[in-house]
Amino acid sequence: MNASPTEIVRVAAQLVNRGARLDMSALAADLGISRTTLFRRVGNREDLLGEALWLLSDRTMRGADRAWRTAHGDAVRDPGGGLRCLWIMARYRSAIAGHEGMRLLLAEEPVTAIRVLTDPGGRVQPRVIAAYTDLLDRDVDAGGFEPAVDVKTLAYAIVRLGETFLYSDVLASRSPDLAALGTLVGRLVDQGL
Numbered sequence: 001m002n003a004s005p006t007e008i009v010r011v012a013a014q015l016v017n018r019g020a021r022l023d024m025s026a027l028a029a030d031l032g033i034s035r036t037t038l039f040r041r042v043g044n045r046e047d048l049l050g051e052a053l054w055l056l057s058d059r060t061m062r063g064a065d066r067a068w069r070t071a072h073g074d075a076v077r078d079p080g081g082g083l084r085c086l087w088i089m090a091r092y093r094s095a096i097a098g099h100e101g102m103r104l105l106l107a108e109e110p111v112t113a114i115r116v117l118t119d120p121g122g123r124v125q126p127r128v129i130a131a132y133t134d135l136l137d138r139d140v141d142a143g144g145f146e147p148a149v150d151v152k153t154l155a156y157a158i159v160r161l162g163e164t165f166l167y168s169d170v171l172a173s174r175s176p177d178l179a180a181l182g183t184l185v186g187r188l189v190d191q192g193l
Helices: 005-018 024-031 035-042 045-072 084-098 100-108 110-118 125-141 151-166 178-190
Strands: none
Touching: 005 024, 005 035, 005 045, 005 100, 024 035, 035 045, 045 084, 045 100, 045 110, 045 125, 084 100, 084 125, 084 151, 084 178, 100 110, 125 151, 151 178
16 A cells, blocks of 8 residues: 555544554554655654644534534524634534543643644644634624734634643643633633633
8 A cells, every 4th residue: 555645644533533542653554654654754653643633623623614504604693692703613622622532642642642732833733723713814804703902813812722721631630611711712702801
């Protein structure tokens, strides 16, 4: 098999999704390539783990966006007045918090998981910030709200705040509190905290 980088990332994402440990030697053997070829195509284990986590995150974010469109079409606010971007972000965070593979990764490899998920120069955090920036921009452009700060700064703040709450069990020995996070993000975005 001549596994492409895209195929390698997809297989790695399947492993993470199932809660299996990402073992580079076993993955190379399963794909029928050498470890050297695997590393040449996708980088080291943390690089591949970051790409796999981003693939799962991107799918989750797109799923949340589709769910909004199914429920509310192109509306910027739901019937209760909630902003589309906040609803999508909350659904995304809830899915991430409840993802069994993610929870296992955080429990079994907390240092690696946090480093890969929150590295500002890594494969996950900058892309989540960009995705949040797009969601916020879309609602600003549609006249949904006027942010108190520029959208990129707001997206950065939301992501960092979200990381603090989502991974609080690892970072601060506290249970993740998505309700408190949702309240804080809502105030930050829609009421200019």
